[in-house]
Amino acid sequence: MKGKTAVAGIGATEFSKRSGRSELRLAAEAVLAALDDAGLSPADVDGLVTYTQDTNQEIAVARETGIGELTFFSRVEYGGGAACGTVAHAAMAVATGAARTVVCYRAFNERSGHRFGRPNADLTGRPTSQGLEMSWHVPYGLMTPAAWVAMFARRYMHVHGATSEDFGRVAVAMRRHAATNPAAWFHGRPITLAEHQASRWIVEPLHLLDCCQESDGAVALVVTSAERARDLRRSPALISAAAQGAGAGQMMMTSYYRDDLTGLPEMSVVGRRLWELSGLTPADIQTAILYDHFTPFVLTQLEELGFCGRGEAPGFLADGGIELDGRLPVNPHGGQLGEAYIHGMNGIAEAVRQIRGTAANQLPGVENVLVTAGTGVPTSGLILSAS
Amino acid sequence: MTGSAKNADEELRELAAKQVALGEVRGAPAADPVNVPMIRHWLAAMGDENPVYLEQGLAPPTMAQVWTMPGLSRGPKERSPVDDMMTALNGHGYTGVVATNCEQTYHRYVRVGELLTPATRFSGLAGPKRTALGVGYFATWHITWYSGDDEPVAEMMFRVLKFRPPQKTEPQEQAAELPPYPLQPAVNQDTAFFWDGAGQGELRIQSCADCGELRHPPGPLCPRCRSAERTHRVASGTGTLFSYVVHHHPPVPGRETPFVVGVVELPEGVRIVGNVVDCPIEEVRIGMPLRVTYRRMDDRLVLPMWAPEGR
Numbered sequence: 215m216k217g218k219t220a221v222a223g224i225g226a227t228e229f230s231k232r233s234g235r236s237e238l239r240l241a242a243e244a245v246l247a248a249l250d251d252a253g254l255s256p257a258d259v260d261g262l263v264t265y266t267q268d269t270n271q272e273i274a275v276a277r278e279t280g281i282g283e284l285t286f287f288s289r290v291e292y293g294g295g296a297a298c299g300t301v302a303h304a305a306m307a308v309a310t311g312a313a314r315t316v317v318c319y320r321a322f323n324e325r326s327g328h329r330f331g332r333p334n335a336d337l338t339g340r341p342t343s344q345g346l347e348m349s350w351h352v353p354y355g356l357m358t359p360a361a362w363v364a365m366f367a368r369r370y371m372h373v374h375g376a377t378s379e380d381f382g383r384v385a386v387a388m389r390r391h392a393a394t395n396p397a398a399w400f401h402g403r404p405i406t407l408a409e410h411q412a413s414r415w416i417v418e419p420l421h422l423l424d425c426c427q428e429s430d431g432a433v434a435l436v437v438t439s440a441e442r443a444r445d446l447r448r449s450p451a452l453i454s455a456a457a458q459g460a461g462a463g464q465m466m467m468t469s470y471y472r473d474d475l476t477g478l479p480e481m482s483v484v485g486r487r488l489w490e491l492s493g494l495t496p497a498d499i500q501t502a503i504l505y506d507h508f509t510p511f512v513l514t515q516l517e518e519l520g521f522c523g524r525g526e527a528p529g530f531l532a533d534g535g536i537e538l539d540g541r542l543p544v545n546p547h548g549g550q551l552g553e554a555y556i557h558g559m560n561g562i563a564e565a566v567r568q569i570r571g572t573a574a575n576q577l578p579g580v581e582n583v584l585v586t587a588g589t590g591v592p593t594s595g596l597i598l599s600a601s
Numbered sequence: 602m603t604g605s606a607k608n609a610d611e612e613l614r615e616l617a618a619k620q621v622a623l624g625e626v627r628g629a630p631a632a633d634p635v636n637v638p639m640i641r642h643w644l645a646a647m648g649d650e651n652p653v654y655l656e657q658g659l660a661p662p663t664m665a666q667v668w669t670m671p672g673l674s675r676g677p678k679e680r681s682p683v684d685d686m687m688t689a690l691n692g693h694g695y696t697g698v699v700a701t702n703c704e705q706t707y708h709r710y711v712r713v714g715e716l717l718t719p720a721t722r723f724s725g726l727a728g729p730k731r732t733a734l735g736v737g738y739f740a741t742w743h744i745t746w747y748s749g750d751d752e753p754v755a756e757m758m759f760r761v762l763k764f765r766p767p768q769k770t771e772p773q774e775q776a777a778e779l780p781p782y783p784l785q786p787a788v789n790q791d792t793a794f795f796w797d798g799a800g801q802g803e804l805r806i807q808s809c810a811d812c813g814e815l816r817h818p819p820g821p822l823c824p825r826c827r828s829a830e831r832t833h834r835v836a837s838g839t840g841t842l843f844s845y846v847v848h849h850h851p852p853v854p855g856r857e858t859p860f861v862v863g864v865v866e867l868p869e870g871v872r873i874v875g876n877v878v879d880c881p882i883e884e885v886r887i888g889m890p891l892r893v894t895y896r897r898m899d900d901r902l903v904l905p906m907w908a909p910e911g912r
Contacts, residue, residue: 331851332851333851333852333853333854335783335784335785335854338784338785338786338787339787340787341787341788341789341792342787345787346787346788346789346791346792346818347818348787349786349787349788349792350786350818350873350874351862351874352784352786353782353784353785353786353898353902353904354784354862354874354875354876354904354906355784355848355853355855355856355860355862355876356846356848356862356874357784357853358848358851358853361846361848361862364846365844365845365846365862365864366844368844368845368846368887369843369844369887372844372887414849414850415847415849415850415859416849416850417846417847417848417849417850418846418847418849418859419846468874470843470844470864470872470874471817471818471871471872475843475844475864
């Protein structure tokens, strides 16, 4: 499948705290923008993919945008872990002939509408497998994403001697990148490590500035064959590898009952697949888009993907490794901490811009970009390439 | 939790195996031979008007048990393998009893003048199982009545449920004062034993009835041998803090912030999540020894939580 499919178009709404529009309207706007970017019309689309958590059904998006018949539609599970998985599904559909042009989308009013960071007692409302899984944690008040991640972060600090400042360096870098990205919510608003340290506790050991923002907005991506993409308006971002991954003993955010809680085995599954499918190594990657809903898992991902050794991420960060001029610039758009939290979909759009050479913080000589999706959950990843 | 709950399952299972291994144990012979006055009373009490018994000097077969009943004062010689099992079950709090099965087999009529001797064989203990009466064990034994030295004349299989009468972990009026706790677990047939146990002051860990593998959180199949035959062990109640968080924000329904939630590693080899309580937050440390404590959240839910050991 390597290089046979490509992302041919990207589209997004503005990123805000209050869109003032319905989630379906946001989805439709992003889909139309992505098609326009690719130089395609809604009539060209025969497949749609989104997240299980998206509230906009494929048929509703098709109706609004004038997409007619669909021959392929699917949903990807596990929250933000779905991000790159939508592209993986789309690429498989295109590669197998199930569809010719597939649009992946994610749209929500995550700040002005349903906020994921708020405690929700409905998590244990029904004895589904997930409701039962949550029932070992929610009754004790362990029920927000920040708290679920903080449990891993504390263990990582204990085992590797990492500090809150190590996590803070991720936040500072993301805000520095966002500061020069006009599309970012935190455009023009960098922070210092001292400000990170002074920000209030959310769930110890996580400060407020370890947690990504909440956003309203939508992003859409057009996936088609590489051959066709070459004839379209933009230069294609070729899909060198796309993978999903779940670890052994996996749970949703609370995989506390396996190994030593300092890693993300599911990201290791994704990483191994990406290297195997693409034939590339970490040295071939010019920039990485690492899912950053909370800072600690950026460190873990650097280790799981092989950009540094176990426990070495704090040193990698202290050396400026993830800065725009570092060994591996991470999230040049500012990530979800700086640009917007669109469940990882905005990161894939940034990867496409870096391949095209059109990013706000464009890096030189970008050939291959690695992108990851939600961490702490079954997840996914991509490697996009210029050629 | 009480000290006697520690490894109760194992203790009971070991004793049961020992009692089974004893095989058939002869009891004391009947105090009186089969006799007419007792038969006459029985027939009257049962309303049995069949003349064959008194005319031919035969005992109704259903009287088998009657001849060897020990009466109100029984001597130490009359102990059977069942007695030690019952004593142990009572000792572990399974004080309730209800007979669930009785099957009798008659080889022949017993005649007036014959002296019967019972022999008891303990045949098994099953459990712990959840029943409508409470958690309990099913104990099964067989009695054979012999005439003379070795002629069996009647047999009986008898099974009882020894159950733990539901306890109140706190005074009822205190529970009634608590408002409904908003963070209830979802419960199904795979997990109910855990929450029932918490309500009774027991930390129950799923255990495979076939291979013994422990598992938490529980689920329908054994992670090692995939057997669906499950039982549980009552954990010792000690643990070590593996990781923890201090929740400050946002507010959580039913909770006052800040509060601590930890992953606790049990000496039994599994991990469990729970709140760390009775400890200043700044003194919470990974590796600290903990002991389980039970908190009633409302009239439905008791949560196992963790306090510093020895406090």
